[in-house]
Amino acid sequence: MPADSTPCSPSVPARRIGVIGGGQLARMMLGPAIELGLAVEVLATAPDESAAQGAAAVRIGRHDDPAAVRDLAEAADVLTFDHEHVPAEILESILDEGIAAVRPGPAALVHAQDKLRMRERLSAAGHPCPRWWRAASPQEVDAALAAETSGRLVAKTPRGGYDGHGVRVISSSADVADWWELHPELLLEELVPFARELSAQVARRSGGESAAYPVVQSTQRDGVCFEVVAPAPGLDAADQERIQQLALHIAEDLDVTGMLAVELFETEDGEILINELAMRPHNTGHWSMDAAVTGQFEQHLRAVADLPLGSTAPVAPHAVMVNLLGGQESDLARGMRAAMEQDGGLKVHLYGKDVRPGRKVGHVCVAGEDLEDLRARAHRAERLINGGGDAATETTEGASA
């Protein structure tokens, strides 16, 4: 049975979508699902989780509990994901028994779950990656470090990382001593001296239909995505096309169904290297909710429900998305009001999450003609909502870790 096969007839689109995980990505699927007439049920760990607050149908349970996932699948035509941490064996048993379709299927999803598998597969297919090593012992880590003139590498846990967690710049095997208990192998990568980070998002249906969004520029702060500019400034049409084709090829090679984000490094000399993959809507695509004909959450639903994909065309020359990362201010509503007061074109998205330092609790987006004006507006709104007043902005750019 193919990895995303479905018990439904192929000519009948799925109508009942089970979403595993109750975070903001599941939450932002809810609005588009309502408009498309799709019934979403969310598997959340608590009734006050981000998506559970807004969903008409919620099941409480863990993504790694086979019974909880199976119960969700029994009530759905297709399962999809808010995150990539669902064990493959749970998904495989649901497919084997024909309970529901799973999109993306576990054979694709493993490349977003396991960074070693991702590097192996992408390298074997000839897709551009940083130099990388598999290390199964402190000795292997030190040997790899000894061969680097900089004496430094990026170490990653193959599984379980997110938003900078599970990623460290190291100069000694002692820097990852605490990781061996949970991870028998680590991924080591060269420290890419990148000029900036890009992200290429594509959507793909199981039959092969696919669509590419404009390639965007992503800027991190403390290891977390902070600002996204769509399309990536200064990227000419040929480079846009080349990078979109790369992402489309990866989606095809891995048989991805749904949204795929390919996070990329661009070096000073214009070389493109693949950093990470995500098989779901992604932070670097939030701009599309407000500034593309088809937002990524609608597009993901269309892909997993096996509906034809929508246009990825932007509705304005530029869009800027800035994340609301938790700061001192715990009440975002007051700042939202102030930010809306200043800027009638501002789009605010709150995730209903308790504010904790650095936590993604919402985002803002503006679209229009003048990129520098848009950046100033988006960052001002972020500061106002986070209670930081109206001071000058700064964004952090750095090395690949």
Add this chain to the structure above:
Amino acid sequence: MPADSTPCSPSVPARRIGVIGGGQLARMMLGPAIELGLAVEVLATAPDESAAQGAAAVRIGRHDDPAAVRDLAEAADVLTFDHEHVPAEILESILDEGIAAVRPGPAALVHAQDKLRMRERLSAAGHPCPRWWRAASPQEVDAALAAETSGRLVAKTPRGGYDGHGVRVISSSADVADWWELHPELLLEELVPFARELSAQVARRSGGESAAYPVVQSTQRDGVCFEVVAPAPGLDAADQERIQQLALHIAEDLDVTGMLAVELFETEDGEILINELAMRPHNTGHWSMDAAVTGQFEQHLRAVADLPLGSTAPVAPHAVMVNLLGGQESDLARGMRAAMEQDGGLKVHLYGKDVRPGRKVGHVCVAGEDLEDLRARAHRAERLINGGGDAATETTEGASA
């Protein structure tokens, strides 16, 4: 206490919105409410009603049951509406007891509930209306008819009408003989020989902040809105401005909070006459969901939650919305798939309602540069989704009834 006063401090926006009525207008508020972090609870008459299917919080009850409305109000900061049929005395008691804010307040809402009160008030304020009469007996109806050279008038029940119900073109008092049992008075209006129908939508907060959308052209079929073109073709900037100002003045005069739709007749010589008022999101504003910076459902929520209003600017030169009015095909999902297959730029909105002939069960929208192309695309999609194949379109235009 003012009509929309609230027990909250004026500096604290409302966060819990009780929506009375579970139709598609309440349903289309759900997505924007999730994004703004507002908690919507819907008072629906059945669990499978349009908005009840998608809402996280649903209460089953009738809009004219004082206890049901009060229970909703107890759990909300502010009440608002999917339709205008809630008895004023229920809303007044909620305000008198300070249970929740009501937006729009009952003193404004009466002008959308009672067409005689609307005509009185608008005429007194000097706003342009068709010639009209109040008739309390068959004799008064016949007397008014006798004075018309055409021998015909439009008769309306003052309350309870919608989508052509409660509106008739008459040439004798016998034509309304069945209405006297429920209605002690009728509204009679001249049969306006209009060239087309327009609609002007504005949003207003209780403090007076207001915003006007582009004036649109609306075309009916069998007394029901069928096609909306935004902005209205051929309306020059001065006329756009004049009509927007009229709608803004009406909102101010009546102290409307939330969205106000002013449905208008435009005569051959460019005269503008007010047809109807609606104080909620309106069918003629659905285009804004997909083709304005701030859609009317988000805008209504912002106004009733006392958040600053958003930009009403369109994101494309033209938008065309076509209603899906129930036809022979009961399964809309199949046609939706075919329509999406043909047109990646198409936006489809389904309301989750059982298909009945002429019933509004969804709408489609397209936006872009070429108006005639957009009209062709929207009507083709409507035919495909309604199971009518891909034949040529026709739209019906006629007299004011």
